[in-house]
Amino acid sequence: MTTTTTGSRALTAPAVRAVALEKSYGDGDAAVRPLRGLSIDFDAGRFTAVMGPSGSGKSTLMHVLAGLDAPDAGQAFIGRREITGLPEKQLTRIRRDHIGFIFQAYNLVPSMTAEENILLPGRLGGARADRGLFREITGRLGLSARLGHRPFELSGGQQQRVAVARALVSRPDVIFADEPTGNLDQATGAEVLGLLRAAVDEYDQTVIMVTHDVQAASLADRAVLLADGALAGDLQAPDAGRLAAAMLEVTR
């Protein structure tokens, strides 16, 4: 639903930026620090994979960058806009208008049909959906016949595709996906990944995806590796082999 033109996503300005992010839970011995002074830029119009061992802070980073959670210190930017410290109202508007989400599970409002779920962000913003885009995306995702169904009538893969459609139809600047294929079989997983790829290639959106799967990550333009809340690796145009090696390195 954005009216932003491709031009405004100048390569010079990163679409998403993290500066010295700090986040910790608990005190003393029990304290966990999922983010330890993490700084990272995500370029606009690119597909970035975020990898790292379990508990390394990937999800926490995504939440902070997407304005779902506040860091203890540091800054997060969406485009040129700093979102850390923004009042809740404006943050909500930024999430609605500029950010899309795909979670691992619980992506959909159970009482709404697939179609309503897909159109929800636009309706919350009061904007009319682009019917053409809606038809095209649902068609490509093979959802055309299932639009009237409620989430519990859909398979896990179909639910995930509905979530992807939602993230695509409202055309947010940035799509965050936290292990979007973790639940899916190989074929469906590949389809979802293909769509994310298409979002970048065809619609010029920015995609940031957390994954444990090196095959999935190898579809990205870039892969960053996290370990203990800090950046531990950064690969451009990664392939599965190099990623696996880097992962081994980090885990050790």
Place this chain on the structure above:
Amino acid sequence: MNPIATANLRSGGRRLFAAGAAVAVAVAFVVAALLMVDSFSRTMRVQAQAETAGADLVVSLQDGADPAGDPVPDEALAQRLQDQPGVASAQALRNAYAEGELGGQPAMLRLSEHPGHSTSPLVSGALPHAAGEAVLTEDTARVYGIGPGDEIVVEAADPAVTGQPVAPETQQDDPGPARYIVSGIVEGSSPYARAYLTPAGMDRLPVEAWPESIRIVLDGEAHGDPAAQTAVQQDVAAVLAAATGQEIAAMGVQGTGIGEQLRVQTGEQIVEARMQDLTGQANVLAGVLAAFGAVALFVAALVIANTFQVLVASRTRTLALLRAIGAARRQLRSAMLLEGLVLGALGSIAGALLGYLAALGLGLAAGRFWQFELEPVAPTFAAFVAGPAVGVLMTVAACLLPAHRATTVTPMAALRPADVEPARRRVSWLRLSAGVLLTAGGFAATVLGGMRHEMLPAAGGAIAGFLGVLVLGRLFIPPMVRALGLLLAGPGRFSRRGALPRLVAQNARQVPGRTTATTSALLIGVTLVSTMTIGAASAQASLERELAQRLPLDMAVGFAGADAGDVSRVLDGSGLVTAEVLLPGAAEEARSGETQVPVTVLAPEPGAAETAQVMRRTTALPDPGTALVAPATLQEGDEVELAGRVLDVEPAGWLPAGTIVLNPADAAGLSFSEDAGQLWVRVPDDAGSGELGRLTAQLGEHTEVVVAEATLLRASYAPLIDTVLLVVLALLGAAVVVAVIGIGNTLSLSVFERRREAALLRAVGMSRGGVGGLITLEAVLMAVVALVLGLAAGALFGWAGISSVFQAEAVPVVLAVPWDRVAMIGVAALGAAALASLLPARALSRTSPAAGLSVD
């Protein structure tokens, strides 16, 4: 429409049903009450109009005037008005009340002269012409099922039934009943049986008829003309003033006053004056109904708030997801409020219809069962707009807090792993301090109000205190349920028997909110009902004690000149004697000052078991040196000289005239005999006034001295208290129905929350019956807690309520707990809880073990 609200309503559907029903019941109550009040006041207007039917001016007694005084609107005055210019006729009407029979059924009758000018059309038959003829109003004829040709019997006033001692003179000229034949039926309605007679018929009445009014009809054109009425009103007033030598005074709708006794009113003024009177009454009625309506609405609001609280809890994940993808707080809040609005509107519409039907039914029932004919219930703007509006407002207001809670869900809540909720928030400071303040302040005000006999602080305090208990419920209700569960489980961690109660106990800790909500719903119902029950019982016990204080003896039967055999036959035959004692008496002369009177002296032994059984308070008997003296026995003085002894006088209103009671220590030397004695009798507490009246009348045929004032008093107020209690309980019915809907509601809502839990229990090997039993046991334990708390609160409120109504000096209040009724409340509460748990228990026990694994 708001897309979130649409989706919410879709998913809320079944869960909202109970809340909608609660709204409907509460609104129905309000609407029915408004319609009934409207019908009531219209009825009064119609009756007032019927009373004056056809008369232009009415001369009658002022309020508070003495009907036996002078002047009264009688035939003599009517004659003087008859010749006034402009007056076509002036008829003096008399009026009488009597007991009698209509078509064989006992009835309280109002009898008056038929106004010759009456415009009430004949429905059937003919107007009365002979002294033995009467016409009835249409309502009276219908209620008693009689018509032309049937008989009316008018009884002579029966002194026995009125409780007065039978004086021999009035017994002799008992005129016996008068009989009339119904000649026709006229249109009209009245709250009592009404018959019109001819003047000669009035003369035949065996009871006294009082001059009631003079009805004046104006000549020709002037008849029915307000200007002419007012003009002649002044002339008539002047004539009356001249005739009686009194001053004229304008009295507004009361017309024109002549001195202290008479007034002249136009027909219009009479109706208006009557309506002004009645508006007061109708306002009281409306106030009482409004209070109960408020209770019903309040309970419904709690049910709704509960429902939405549970809905918010069950939607947390969805709400968080909505927040994550950009729904503003405002949007979530308005979606929730919109949901409440729709619910409130639907519930209110259903409620308005329900209330209309209920009012129609009540109107019919009033005519059929209470013989009180009301104007037909008609939809009014107020009832159909105000009632539903209040319902909608209440529903939306009840949603405010849950709606606010919905907006506090963070987007992160969507991302937490399912069901691993962090420990529930503690009770907030605000809530805690508000609760403590309300509870402490409220209860303090209640106790103070009760002790100082002030109603406002007692009632206000009770409401505030109870609200406080509800607010604080979260703190102590779950631990109580938990303690009960553990108590039931007994020791032994893994005993099979204790497994269910132990689970209940754990649940109470795990979901304190739900436990509190369910228990609160029941708590409200139990508190309301037990307050009323205990209050009524306390009122009764207090009056009882007061009565025993003043009137320690039920009945004293004198033997002087009577045949003891006859008296005991009557007494034995009545079945009304629980204990009796024959006290020998001594006929003596008592001297006080200059006078000397014959008296009967009794000297019962205060310590004797027989005396104790008969008397309600033996401490009423005199100490040595004191004499109890019946009123009007001695003329003066606080000392009496009796058989050479001088004794202090203590008046005792409960003794038959001419009786003196001594302590046995003072009675030495007197010669007692049974013939001169009295029979003291105790009758059952629940003896009715009818049977007592019969007994005193029968006894009166054999002997002269009968006192049964205490028993008659007791008999007269016992049914009153019972009736009031019954009416109040019926009114409370609406609130209680809503409360029961409330428990059912929270329990069934819990089904949605608990599917996963039930599936898990089934998966780890619990039987279906076990799962169902768990729910029922939980409900029952919560009911026990609600009972304990509700009865305690009810005892306090009941005592405070009664104590604040009574004046301390008049009746010291005692707290009485009617255990049989309390037991009934207990059974009802446990039953309601078990019943309400049946459906949810069934639903949950059918959960398949796999259900726990599926997501949403």
